[in-house]
Amino acid sequence: MPWFALERFDPSFFDTAPHLHRFPIDLPVAPHSVWEGLAGPTPLSWCRGLAAGRYTSPVPHGVGTTREVTAGRILRLHEEFVHWDEGRRHAFCATRATLPLYRRFGEDYRLEPLPGGGTRLTWTFAYEPSPLLRRPAALTGAPGAAFLRTLVADTKRHFGAA
Template identity: 70%
Template sequence: MAWFTLERFDPSFFETARHRHSYTMDLPVAPETVWRGLAGDVPLAWCRGLAGGRYTSPAPHGVGTTREITALGLLHLREEFVRWEEGERHSFCVTEASLPLYRRFGEDYVVRPHAHGTRFTWTFAYEPNPLLARPAALTDLPGTSFLRKLIADTKRHFGAA
């Protein structure tokens, strides 16, 4: 399989990216439960569009930890964590992908206690490959549709309305 290298970035990209989608959901479970699902041995196992999520570096996990996952059965991603606040927040940048869709891509997960469980904010930030930047519909519309499916799977898994 061919791999395409993406540009690395620091956590500030999640605030400055031109293409940024953030979803906040209130989940009726303890923050520890959500964190285990995000950072456990099989991360995001409930998301039907994701498969094969596994860490490729040993525990304990933190900044510099690497992981691999496959989206929609055809986009293989290698990730490196650029932020890790145990039990509360972690963020990664994709370092390599099997398709040349992005120049930069990453996700940020924030887990906070809430009156009835957990407030979970999942942010996706990316910069399309310059060849795909116009028209934006080539990368944005299909991508946001997939992201909404991930959010729906997460709400369903944790019993949120």
Template identity: 85%
Template sequence: MPWFALERFDASFFDTAPHRHRFRMDLPVAPHTVWEGLAGRTPLSWCRGLAGGRYTSPGPHGVGTTREVTALRVLRLREEFVHWEEREEGRRHAFCVTEASLPIYRRFGEDYLVEPLAAGGTRFTWTFAYEPAPLLRRPAALTDAPGTAFLRTLIADTKRHFGAA
């Protein structure tokens, strides 16, 4: 299978990307439970549209860690973490996709922010940022509906998994 290289980027891309989707959800579980689901051995295993999420570099995990995941059974992604922070008041990590099995992105990444809520539970902010490949730039400018629909299924699966309404 051919792999297509994507351009790398720094954390500013999450605020400047041509396409950004930020979802905030309050989850009725402890922050460490959410973090384990995002950063543990089988990340995002509850998301029906994702499969085979696995780390391809040894632990402990941090900046430079790599992993692979398959989206919608056809799009394989190789990711590298560009940010990884674990502290008492919250945890955050972000990655950029370095290679994809289909040439649909020029740049793509995700940022995960896990913060404790004062009343208990967790606020999880999941940000998706991407720039389409040149051939898809115009269609993506006209409608982002298919991609947004997929992202919303990931959010719904996450809320269901952690028992949020």
């Protein structure tokens, strides 16, 4: 299977990307429980559209940690973390993919305790489509906007959010 290189970026891309999908999700569980699901040994295991999420770097994890995940059974991504604030935030940029969908792609996960208990997870997907998909993305939000919403729905269901 061929691999396509993506451009690396720093955390500022999560504010400046051509396409940003930001999902604030209020969850009725403590931040440490959400963090364990996001950063533990089987990250995002509850998401039906993701498989084989595994770290390819030894613990302890931090900036520079690498991970591999399969999305939608057809897209494999190698990821490198560009931000890691234990228990509160981590963010990655994809460095390689098995489909040439993106020029740059990454995700940012931020956790904040809610007054009275629970956690606000703000999950941001940031990307710049490949030149081939630039126009369709501008018109439709593709590639993958509907897929991103299923990840959010799976997360709400997993943590018991309404």
